[in-house]
Amino acid sequence: MSTFVKKENSHGCVDTPGFRMAGVHCDIRDKKDNRLDLALIVSERPCTAAGVFTRNKVAAAPVRLDRKVLARGGPFTAIVANSGNANACTGTDGMADAADMQVEVAARLGCSPESVFVCSTGRIGKRLPMTRIKTGIGEAAAILDHSAEAGWNAADAILTSDTRRKVCSVVVETSEGNIHISGMAKGAGMIEPNMATMLAFICTDAEVEGEDLQAALTASTETTFNAVTVDGDESTNDTVLVLANGASGVRMHRGMEEWPAFQAALEAVCGDLARKIVGDGEKITKVVELIIKGAAGAEDAKLAARAVANSLLVKSSWYGNDPNWGRVMDALGYSGADLSEDSVCVWYADYSEAEPVPAFQNGRTFPENLESWRAIVAGKKFRIIADLGRGDASCRVWSTDLTEGYVNFNKSE
C-alpha cells in the first residue's frame, strides 16, 4: 500500500519535477510598487489537466475561456495568472483580453494557445492593462526556473488581500516509484463553500488520464475548497487547476490498488491549501470547524453547516469569545435542514483529548457549562459539533469569525 509524506518546507509547484515557473511585477494595479502580480507555470512535457470553476453565473472572462480550453481535452502546457484585476464584467473586450494573454504565452513558449490556461483575480469591472501584461508575460517566460525562489515568486504573484503565501507539497511513495503533488493558492475574502475568490494550481508528475484526474479533483474539492467560508460571497473567478505531466513515469488510474493513495494525497494538498485560505481570511482572529452529524441527507448537512458558518450573529459572537449557542440553534433552525428543537444536540470542543462539552441536548440546556464553553471559544481554533438527530449524513466546514477589521478592510477597495 502506498503512502504520502508532506514536505516540511514547500517551494510550491516547483517541487514537482518537470515544471518551471516565474513570478514578475508588471504593475497591474498601477501603483508602481514592485509587487509581483503575474505568475507563469510551465510544464516541460505535455500535460493532462483537470479543473473546477466557480458556479457564479457572472463568471469572469478567463473562467469562461478555461472551461473551453479544458473541454478541448489537451494536451496542456501552461497556466498564466495575474492578480490585481479580475477581468470580470468586462464583456467581449474582456474575452478578447483573456484570449490575448493565451496567445502571448503561446508565442513566448512556442506552444499552441489552446494549451494555455488563463486566470485572473482582483477588482471586478475594469479592463486589464494589456500592454503591461504582455511585457510581464515576456519577462516571466524569459526567467522560468526550477528554483525555490521561482516557486515562491509565482505563489506570491497571485496573492491579493492575502497576508501570506500558500503552498503545499507531498510525495506519494508507490510501488513504481515516487510521485510528487505540489500546489499554490490564493484567497482571503469572498470565500464560500461553493468555491471562493480563490485560485489554486496543483502540479503532479504522475501520469494520469484527464478523466481520472478530473474525478480525483472533483472528489477532493468537495471536502476541501468547497468546505471553507469566510464571508459567504462566491466570486466570479474561482478556479482550481491540476496539471499532470507524467515526468515520474508512474502511471496512476482509477481502479488500481494504489489509486486511493493518490486520491488521498491530492485531497491532502487541496485540504492543506483550503485551510491556509480560511486561516488567512481577511482580518479574522479565529478559525472554527463546524461538524454537522445526524442530518437527514447530505444536502441538509450542508444547509445546516452553511447557515451557522455564514450567520453574522454567530460569527460576531465568536469574535467576542461569547459561547452563544442560542445563535447557533437559531441558525440551524432557519437553515432549511430537517430538525426540531427536540432532535438537536450541540457541543463545543477544543483540539485536546477532552470530551466535547454539551450546550444543548434534545431540549435540555447546560448553564453549568458556561465557563467550559468560554474557555474553548477563547481559543484561536475550536470546534462546534451539532447532531441534527434525523439521519446519518454529515459534513465538515471551516469558518471564521467576523471582525470589525473585516468591515473596515472591505468598506472600500
Added chain:
Amino acid sequence: MSTFVKKENSHGCVDTPGFRMAGVHCDIRDKKDNRLDLALIVSERPCTAAGVFTRNKVAAAPVRLDRKVLARGGPFTAIVANSGNANACTGTDGMADAADMQVEVAARLGCSPESVFVCSTGRIGKRLPMTRIKTGIGEAAAILDHSAEAGWNAADAILTSDTRRKVCSVVVETSEGNIHISGMAKGAGMIEPNMATMLAFICTDAEVEGEDLQAALTASTETTFNAVTVDGDESTNDTVLVLANGASGVRMHRGMEEWPAFQAALEAVCGDLARKIVGDGEKITKVVELIIKGAAGAEDAKLAARAVANSLLVKSSWYGNDPNWGRVMDALGYSGADLSEDSVCVWYADYSEAEPVPAFQNGRTFPENLESWRAIVAGKKFRIIADLGRGDASCRVWSTDLTEGYVNFNKSE
C-alpha cells in the same frame, strides 16, 4: 372609494378605540434598571385575529403556543409580550412558562386562557423569571389605560436593542364611517426577509372575519415585514399579530368594494413599521432599497434581492461609501437566479427626480459615472436597481450597510 390617512403623532395601538394597554417593569433582565419589559394589550370586546410567525424550525415556546391559540379560532382578548428573554430553546419548561403567562393574564382579566396570545423576545436559551413576570402581569392589568402614555409604554416595553419606539396609526374613511388601524413593533437585529427578531402588534376597530383578516395580513407581510433585512438572521420568535374588535361598527369583508382600501391601509401600517425596523438596524448608517426587475419568476427576483441584500462585501462597501457595483454583480451571479453577464443592467439612484445612473448594461461598463455613483452612495438612503433581463418578475427589499459598530455590538450579549 375609501381612503386612509396616516396620523402624524401616533400613540401606538391605543389610537384604536376599544383597546387598552400598559407597559411595566418587572426586571426580566435582572438588572434593576427600571426598564419597561412587559406589555399588555387588551381589547374591551372579543376580537378576531390573524397572525404570521417565524419559519424557523427552532421556534420559541410562545410562537408554538400562539399557533395553537390562533388555530383554535377565537374569540381573542389580549396579547402579553415581554422583552429581555426569548423563551426559546427552553424545552418543555419553556412551554409550561408560556402557558403560565397565558393563565396569569386570563385570571387577571377574567377571560379564558385560550383567548390570550403570548410573545417573548430577547436572549435564547434561558428560563423566564416567572415570579417576576407574574407580578408584572398583575401590575400591568391593574393600570390598563387608553392614554397616549399607556400606548407608548407598551410600545417601549417590547424593545430590545432598538434605539427608538416604533408606532404607526392610520384612519380609513369608509362610506360607513371611520376605521382605525394602529400598530407597534420592535426589531433591530436578526432581521431577514423571512421575518426577523421582530414583534409587531396591530389593532383595528374594523369588524372583520378571522379568515379575511388573515388573508389581508398574509398579503401585507410579503411586501413589508418579509422585505427587510439587516443581517440575514431569521429569529426564533418573529410574530405579527392583528386583533380586530369591531368597535367601529364598520364591517369589512373580502369582495366588497372598500376592501382594497382596508387592505392598503393595513399594508401601509405594516410597511411603515417594517421600514422603522430596518432604519433602526443595529449600528447601521444607511438604508438601501434594492429593486430587482426583469426576473424570470418571483422566486428568482427574491433570490437576487436577498443575495445582494445579505452580501457582507456589498454591505461593507455601502458603509464605506464605495459604489462597488462589481460586488453587486458578483452577488447577483451567485444568487441562483437565472441571468448572465450579458442580460444584466445595474443602476444607482437617489430619491430625487434625477434619472438612475447606469453602472453596467449588458456587458458595458460606465467608468465615467464613478463620481455620480459616489455622490448617491454617500447618502443615508439610496436605491440600487438591477434588471436581470429574463422576464417580468420584480421585487423590492430594504437592506442596510454592515458596520464595525454592528460587529462590536454583537460580539457578546
